[in-house]
Amino acid sequence: MSGNMNLTLKVWRQKSNKDKGNFEEFKVNDISPDMSFLEMFDVLNEQLISKGNEPIAFDHDCREGICGMCSMFINGRPHGPKEGITTCQLHMRSFADGDTIIVEPWRANAFPVIKDLVVDRSAFDRIVSAGGFVSVNTGNAQDGNAIPISKNDADIAFAAAACIGCGACVAACKNASAMLFVSAKINQLAHLPQGQPERMQRARAMVHQMDKEGFGACTNTGACSAECPKEISLVNIAAMNCEFVKANVVDSHE
Amino acid sequence: MSLNSNIPEGKLEEKWIKYKSTVPLVNPSNKRNLEVLIIGSGLAGASAAASLAELGYKVKCFCFQDSPRRAHSIAAQGGINAAKNYQNDGDSIYRLFYDTIKGGDYRAREANVYRLAEISPNIIDQCVAQGVPFAREYGGMLSNRSFGGTQVQRTFYAAGQTGQQLLLGAYSALQRQIGMGNVQMYNRHEMLEIVKIEGKARGIIARNLITGELERHFGHAVLICSGGYGNVFYLSTNAMGSNATAAWKAHKSGAYFGNPCFTQIHPTCIPVSGDHQSKLTLMSESLRNDGRIWVPKKSNDNRNPNEIPEEERDYYLERRYPAFGNLVPRDVASRAAKERCDAGFGVGSSKMAVYLDFKFNMMRYGRVEANKMGIENPSENEILKLGKDVIKEKYGNLFDMYMQITGENPYETPMRIYPAVHYTMGGLWVDYNLMTTVPGLYSLGEANFSDHGANRLGASALMQGLADGYFVIPYTIGAYLANEISVKPESTDHQAFVDAENSVKETIEKLLSINGTKSVDHYHKKLGKVMWDKCGMARNAKGLQEAIDEIKVIRNEFWQNLRVTGKANEFNPELEKAGRVADFLELGELMCIDALHRNESCGGHFREESQTNEGEALRNDQEFSYVAAWEYSQNNWKLHKEELKFENIKIAQRSYK
Secondary structure (H helix, E strand, O other): OOOEEEEEEEEOOOOOOOOOOEEEEEEEEEOOOOOHHHHHHHHHHHHHHHEEEEEEEOOOOOOOOOOOOOOOEOOOOOOOOOOOOOOOOOEEEEEEOOOOOEEOOOOOOOOEEEEOOEOOOHHHHHHHHHOOOOOOOOOOOOOOOOOOOOOOHHHHHHHHOOOOOHHHHHOOOOOOOOOHHHHHHHHHHOOOOHHHOOOOHHHHHHHHHHOOOOOOOOOOOOOOHOOOOOOOOOOHHHHHHHHHHHHHHHHHHH | OOOOOOOOOOHHHHHHHHHHHHHHOOOOHHHHEEEEEEEEEEEHHHHHHHHHHOOOEEEEEEEOOHHHHOHOOOOOOOOEOOOOOOOOOOOOHHHHHHHHHHOOOOOOOOOOOOHHHHHHHHHHHHHHHHHOOOOOOOOOEEOOOOOOOOOOOOEEEOOOOHHHHHHHHHHHHHHHHHHHOOOEEOOOEEEEEEEOOEEEEEEEEEOOOOOEEEEEEEEEEEEOOOOOOOOHHHHOEEEEEOOOOOHHHHHHHHEEEEEOOOEEEEEOOOOOOOOOOOOOOOOOOOOOOOEEEEEEEOOOOOOOOOOOOOOHHEEHHHOOOOOHHHHHOOOHHHHHHHHHOOOOOOOOOOOOOEEEEEEEEEHHHHHHHHOOOOOOOOOHHHHHHHHHHHHHHHHHHHHHHHHHOOOOOOOOOOOOEEEEEEOOOOEEEOOOOEEOOOEEEEHHHHOOOOOOOOOOOOOHHHHHHHHHHHHHHHHHHHHHHOOOOOOOOOOOHHHHHHHHHHHHHHHHHHHHHHOOOOOOHHHHHHHHHHHHOOOOOOOOOOHHHHHHHHHHHHHHHHHHHHOOOOOOOOOOHHHHHHHHHHHHHHHHHHHHHHHOOOOOOOOOOOOOOOOOOOOOOOOOHHHHOEEEEEEEEEEEEEEEEOOOOOOOOOOOOOOOO
């Protein structure tokens, strides 16, 4: 089934990290409103291949909004115009026939471009390696019901843990700050009894690594949370600041 | 070579316990010199990598995505089973074992499944300890729900994002080991060949997907944890990148492939909307707890579902299977939906869909809420509103997802659903140790064939992936590596590495040099259509024979008329896809060969020639009570059989009536 939308796309092309990039313009016709945004890109890439041109590289995998791999900056907003969804969940019915759509990669020093719309987000992995875990080796666990956790705490931890690590928060932020991502993990574990023994150490280590990766500072604008596809709350950042200050006070007394 | 499943002697419930206490151990200083390569970073790969590194082994882990956290385990929605019996509803290890064997239609190995059930409670404990935020009751205890094919509540969950939370738990354990230097992680790397030296797996060739460089890695053992091959059908609930390449290379290096035709078609997915469709989206099985499945009693009924009165609806699962109703296993529910649609009772514009309706349970919940709040004589609308809130809390993210994709509001009108390819029970044949027929080459999680027989029960995939990685491989790998402690790491200049790398290079050059006219997706779609039409929910001898011939034709065309843009030594997603589809084009043929040879119906494998008068799957235990393990040699396959012995379960015709 083909549709009746005709669109103009201005897409960022960049051969590699060493090259300078530029916008390239494409026309796509007969787009169905039932297509997802990425399926529209599939159509465009098929067109490019059939003409012998190189398709546009973009990251994507699960296409159901959970893996966090897709990462397009569409008309000036990470994951496009709709709230609470990822690029792969965005459908063409959110656009109108004749629209011009501008598509860019995430832009941040800590997320260097690999090719076209693909960026390197391994900085996030290194932040998790610094402390985003509970140090419990396999086989050390007690019965799952041995420590009751109030539904409220479990729900708060879950809401923070829903982060998919896509990096939209960084892309949305004028300072390219990673505070929302980092604070979500810190706050998840701070709300659970399992996270208590390493609570202070975790806040210090993760924030330290975040700074080392070259992410910017937070100025409480809130764009991160507004653009987050999982609607991670800004409250996490406030809570993280608390954790971090406490951790440093404790540190100076140790 | 004869197949030895290496199942320990002794009574079923004592096998694993005895095994653990007698398996040879490797002392800590020797572990530091033993290198393990792990392909894949999903639940099986990440949990194995973390656990083996904790034990002291030197681990390298490879994934094709930009981070191990992206593995497709992340998308599992509904939950994870464990025989905790927290609900006091009669659950036990034996019952989980029994349900899994029966659910798999008596085509799984008893000893493996029993071990899985035995380990299941430990998994929950381990995940809770990592800080996985499972759903809780107000009293602070873990919450459970029901899944298909069982009559107890043993499924643990985190809203509709259980896979995500479990994977992030395993990922955090893995990242911790990476941070400590115990695991070297290779993101954006794809394994393209197994290196064998003197018959043993000794390494891999991997392609750095950013630079296109080929890399040689030595290992004393190699673990294939690369997931399933559902994408052979092109359209499936798998991620776009999910592929069979690692498993297929292992197979072509000598690992037998077990039951390749056993694929799971999940009953509740969002129907196909058009040719542009790139993937299908699952609506969790947990929705069947609260949704009732129906079609109109009149064929070709085009009325709005809300206008079809109760007496004109056919709740066909409740009608056909009164004991399990909407919670029959997946294979049964899928076939029943196909039967109704084929008979002309389907709904929606394509008529290839059935309704999943929440109204009844919204009203039920609404009444309970109204009572709790002390509202006297609530109106129907008030009840419905209260009920909607309950449903929203339970499944909100799934309803939102449905709304995004279809543009329809499932709180107002019933969901339209249809079956879609979801999971593959078949995979690399492994013994009790999870070792393939190649010494030192293991397979874990969905990539192996071991625990689900001919049909997997819901919420059991997460259980198996984590059981294999956290609790099985840390023991069983010792049985092999204890004899390898004196083996020094082989130089990657060894001729076996050179040969393997050259063969990979050759394939890549060939793919790039065809310079034809059709894209990779073109051939992938063609293959998918043949597989879905002829090796999908219903199969017959004629169709399968045709499929085998058609796949050969598509494969020939592929190698003659494919167009892959770009170069080998750069980031080139088209080239990656081409390699994967080349492998699917071989695997698809083997799946059809296997489906053709298994002239019986069992679980997800429905041969039209073999059914009861009521249209249920009819097994043939006399002839087919075995695992089909296929050996590859020179573009041909040889069948080996592992007899299945049922000593603890009385084998019976599966009934959910």
